[in-house]
Amino acid sequence: DTGASGTLIIPGTIEGKPVTSIGVDAFFECEFLTSITIPEGVTSIGDWAFDECTRLNSITIGNGVTSIGDWAFYCCEDLTSIIIPDSVTSIGEGAFSRCSALTTIEVGAGNVNYTDVDGVLFNTDKTLLHTYPADKTGANYTIPDSVTSIGTSAFRECTRLTNITIPDSVTSIGYAAFRYCTNLNSITIPEGVTSIGNWAFDDCYALRTVTIPDSVTSIGDGAFDECNRLNSITIGNGVTSIGDWAFYCCNDLNSITIPDSVTSIGEKAFEFCINLTSITIPEGVTSIKEKTFLDCWSLTNIIFLGNAPRIGFQAFHQVPVNAKVYIYEGASGFSPEDGKFAGFSVVVRKNPFAGDTDKDGWKDETEVLFGSSPDDAKSVPAFKLKMNVLEGDQLELLFPGEKRARYSVQTSDDMKNWLSLEKVIIGQGNTISERFSSSGGLGFYRIREAQ
Known part of the structure; x- marks a missing residue:
């Protein structure tokens, strides 16, 4: 009653x-x-x-x-x-x-x-x-290290919270776990999380940046739906599927890189991302469902790295009339007869991953990354870092140093957290040689301009 x-x-x-x-x-x-x-x-x-x-x-x-x-x-x-x-x-x-x-x-x-x-x-x-x-008081909360699962609707409508720290122990984020946490502006998803549940961060209006680690394999339906201030999203290389409505109405998102691991992009996944200007579809994507990019009013560059996937109803409806579809030589499914991209200007380009076109010893993809031309034998990326493994645990790093420029050698074991090694190095206009101990371990090295 x-x-x-x-x-x-x-x-x-x-x-x-x-x-x-x-x-x-x-x-x-x-x-x-x-x-x-x-x-x-x-x-x-x-x-x-x-x-x-x-x-x-x-x-x-x-x-x-x-x-x-x-x-x-x-x-x-x-x-x-x-x-x-x-x-x-x-x-x-x-x-x-x-x-x-x-x-x-x-x-x-x-x-x-x-x-x-x-x-x-x-x-x-x-x-x-x-x-x-x-309605618990407090703007910050650190989840205990013992937690492996964040339950269904665990933090739903916790509007007082602005920052939540998730420990490395967590492996799953449940359905609607942070839904309507409208003041949450910072979240770090740790390595180890394998799934982000449906509607997990739906309507987190204040959320601006998100990094999804390589351990995550699926982004659930509506996971970041209407996170309309989200302007930076990094999707890890383990994600294979992006769910329906996953980034629906993320108004501030202007570009996104979909990793090579993704094979399917869900229905309405990026609908109403009105400031999205460019999207790169990796080779492994076999289907783009209906209305995936509907009403992406600023989307002018649609880049395909492989053959044309299956395209759902109105997948690219209401994108600008001057939008261009970029494909590589030899890609199939883009001809007018296929009809998938009728009305679009299709631009065919050389595949920069195909090899070393100008035979200068640099892969085409490397030259493109450094802004050089893979068609010009004289174009070689200006900055070149070389590593030699010496006796024992010694490493030698060789790189060109500009006069009076200040450099810092940094090392990392996860390419996220970097540690500077010893002193600042002053360039003399020639090749710099620096030796370091690797301490018997594996790691990554980079050169940064020192402040």
């Missing part, structure tokens, strides 16, 4: 029969209920049982309840706190999602399946972060 209101104490028996469960949707949209007491004889609270009881501000769960269903207290907007009794053994997905006034969750000291840390709900060994209360 959606008209139920005020305080409700569920009886232990009805007509002599014990009350043992609260069914699915039992109190759905009882928006005038303010307080509910569940007796100890009840063992289960069904899915969506108190969904949208928007004025519910007090709930007492009897120490007999063993299971709380999925989304059981969804959208109980006035609920500020909740106590989980010792008897509870399972709490469903999103059980406290959209409880926008919730400041703390307390778990009974005798509960062997769940625990709370400063009002945040975890399973007992703290490998699953189940729920962070939506």
Whole structure:
């Protein structure tokens, strides 16, 4: 009865029969209920049982309840706190999602399946972060190192948070985990995460930069939907699929590089990315689904590194009339007879990955990277770093040094965190030779201009 209101104490028996469960949707949209007491004889609270009881501000769960269903207290907007009794053994997905006034969750000291840390709900060994209360005070939060999974809707609508630190232990980010964290402006996804769930960062309006590590294999549907200030996204080389709506309406995104590992791009994945000017489709992509780039009003450069993939309905509808499709010599599926790109200007280019056209010892792709011409035998990239492995653990680095220029040699074992080696080197207008110990380990080296 959606008209139920005020305080409700569920009886232990009805007509002599014990009350043992609260069914699915039992109190759905009882928006005038303010307080509910569940007796100890009840063992289960069904899915969506108190969904949208928007004025519910007090709930007492009897120490007999063993299971709380999925989304059981969804959208109980006035609920500020909740106590989980010792008897509870399972709490469903999103059980406290959209409880926008919730400041703390307390778990009974005798509960062997769940625990709370400063009002945040975890399973007992703290490998699953189940729920962070939506109205908990504080702008920054560091997830404990024990956590491997961030649960469904775990941080949904936590609008106070501006920064969340995810530890290297995390391997999965659940469905809608950070949805509507509208003030979240910084997030680092660590190596080790293999999947980003559907709608994980949906409507994170303040999020500006995201780096997806190589360990991630899939970007879920709507993962970054309407992150309309997102202007930089790096997708790791392990991603094979980009889900439907993945970057829908990311208005500030002007370019994106899709790695070679990707084979499919979902429906509406980049629809309404109105400032996207250039997109490179790698050779391995076999399908672009319908409306993928619909209403990308600034998209003028569409670059294909392989043959034409299957193109869905209106995949490039409403892009500028002067948009060009760039392909390499020998690529198939782009002829007028194929009809996939009717109305587009198709520009055929030499493949810079094909070899060394001018026979100068530099691969064409390297010359293109350095802004030189692979067709001109006299064009060689100006900067050249050479490494020699000497006896023992000694390395020799050779590079040209301009007069009075200051250089720093840096090393890294992951190409993310770089450490400068010893002193600043001053160029003399000739080749610089520097020797270092590799300490028997493997690593990467680079030369940077020193400040």
